[in-house]
Amino acid sequence: MLKIIFGECAGVVTNPAVYFKNTYEDEWITDEMSRNMILDIDKSTVISERIIESPVLGGITPKELSGGVKTLILINNCPDKIFNASACGDNCAKWLLEMGKNKDITINLRHLMDFGNGDFEVYIQNTDQVVHNMRELVPIAGTIVR
Amino acid sequence: MKGSYTIRVGNNRLRYEFTICRNITILKGNSATGKTTLVEMIREYYEDHELSGIQLESSVPCRTLSGRDWSIILPAIENSIVFIDEDNDFLRTVEFADAIRNSSNYYVIVTREGLPNLPYSVSEIYGIRESGKYAGLKQVYNEFYRIYNPENENKLSEVNTIIVEDSNSGYEFFSAIVDDNKKVISSEGKSGVFGKLLENGFEKNCLVIADGAAFGSEIDRIMKLIHNMESVVLYLPESFEWLILMSGLIDGKRVQDILADPGDNIFSEKYFSWERYFTDLLVEETNNSYLKYAKRKLNPNYLHDTEKKRIVSAMDKAGKLISE
Structure with a gap:
């Protein structure tokens, strides 16, 4: 399940882009989920571990991926860490929900991410509640973050 | 600058x-x-x-x-x-x-x-x-x-509750002009609007009036709270003082010229936000007049019929919601 800690929280990796740059492994990039996330969010195609084709920037390395995709890759590959997922835009939300279907992941959010109009299952750790849509999530999370 | x-x-x-x-x-x-x-x-x-x-x-x-x-x-x-x-x-x-x-x-x-x-x-x-x-x-x-273009989504024809960010002159004004079947609540600051919406206006026909010039930090959670809800409408003028200036109650070309392009007159060194500039401008422009303005306490002359109507009229659709 996707578990969220809203607001500031000790021990969280607050700058995922820096953490990614210094810790990422080649195989994280070529993993099928990473390829799909990179294609969906950055509109870029993974050629090999260290080469990605961006329609805007041309050939780039993983270090030039968007902050959102870097954070998603970290969340997927470092389950022992909690990352500040406010580095992710709303276009990353469906991937967080997707990851949460297969395993328990815990993220930190300092803003109200929009998880869309559909139903989902998200655990809010601050209040020990499970919510199933944005209508349930916003009144709870909105009292903690803006 | x-x-x-x-x-x-x-x-x-x-x-x-x-x-x-x-x-x-x-x-x-x-x-x-x-x-x-x-x-x-x-x-x-x-x-x-x-x-x-x-x-x-x-x-x-x-x-x-x-x-x-x-x-x-x-x-x-x-x-x-x-x-x-x-x-x-x-x-x-x-x-x-x-x-x-x-x-x-x-x-x-x-x-x-x-x-x-x-x-x-x-x-x-x-x-x-x-x-x-x-x-x-x-x-x-x-x-x-x-x-954010919050005011494009005004689909209400009447409101029962009005949540006002202001707790001073703005709140006094709106409290005084609505009829008895409407409730006016002060959220006592921008950060209180979200809570007041949850408590009072979430499911009812509700109008929120807040100072758009400084409401940026609140807008996302408010917009997400009222998403797909036709029962809540936001009205976000720059500030209550801006509204008075826009109403035309204050004569003079100077005010109109400033309102046409406020940014050309607002120095960042002096004003952290535009709402404070508009307060200073209104205080300055009404000094020694019957409309002498003070933020803490509303001058009752603003509640005279002519003055009241001019200000409500400057609110366009939101004004109609309040006055009807």
Whole structure:
């Protein structure tokens, strides 16, 4: 399940882009989920571990991926860490929900991410509640973050 | 600084063109739209100018601020547009808000978090999108677009509850003009609006009146709370004082000229947000007149029939909701 800690929280990796740059492994990039996330969010195609084709920037390395995709890759590959997922835009939300279907992941959010109009299952750790849509999530999370 | 600044910056693959209108601009939105790339371009141009391979057109210096030593660096920056990326924890601090108050700089801040210490306008929150203007060329052109247009969604024909951010003159005014079947509640500040909506107006026909000039940190959670709800309408004038000035009650070409382009008169060094400028302007313009204005206590002359009608009329659709 996707578990969220809203607001500031000790021990969280607050700058995922820096953490990614210094810790990422080649195989994280070529993993099928990473390829799909990179294609969906950055509109870029993974050629090999260290080469990605961006329609805007041309050939780039993983270090030039968007902050959102870097954070998603970290969340997927470092389950022992909690990352500040406010580095992710709303276009990353469906991937967080997707990851949460297969395993328990815990993220930190300092803003109200929009998880869309559909139903989902998200655990809010601050209040020990499970919510199933944005209508349930916003009144709870909105009292903690803006 | 005062006024607006148009900036063009780019390299051989990517160009941005945008106009900064106030002292604080917020950039947010989806991942991979080029926010961090923009800040990096500004930084690289500042370090190496044309030798960076980046072209930048701006009538004032553009530079970036980041890192642990921000508070040492910032006092040395004047009359510049300062870009700050989202990975800087100091953005949320009171120390940062204090440091940029009375600053001659404008600030462009990348963040998805609401920053309640900073009084930024709802209308100065932007995303970045690819502009269609130059489609097909080698370079991709990016522009800013305004994320929130809350007043476009007014579909109500009547309201039962009015939540007013103000607890002083604005609250007094709206409390006095509505009829007995409408309830007016003060949220006692912008951060109280969300809670008051949950308590009182969430499911009922409700109008929220708040100062758009400084409501930026609240708008996202409010918009998400009322998403798909036709029972809540937002009315976000710059401020109550701006509304009075806009009503035409205050004679004179000077006021009209200022209202046509306020930014040309509002120095960032003096006014952290536009709402404070409009308060000062109204106080100054009404001094020694029967409409002498004080923020803490409403002058009862504003509740005379003619004055009241002029102000409500300046509210357009929201005014009709209140008066009908």
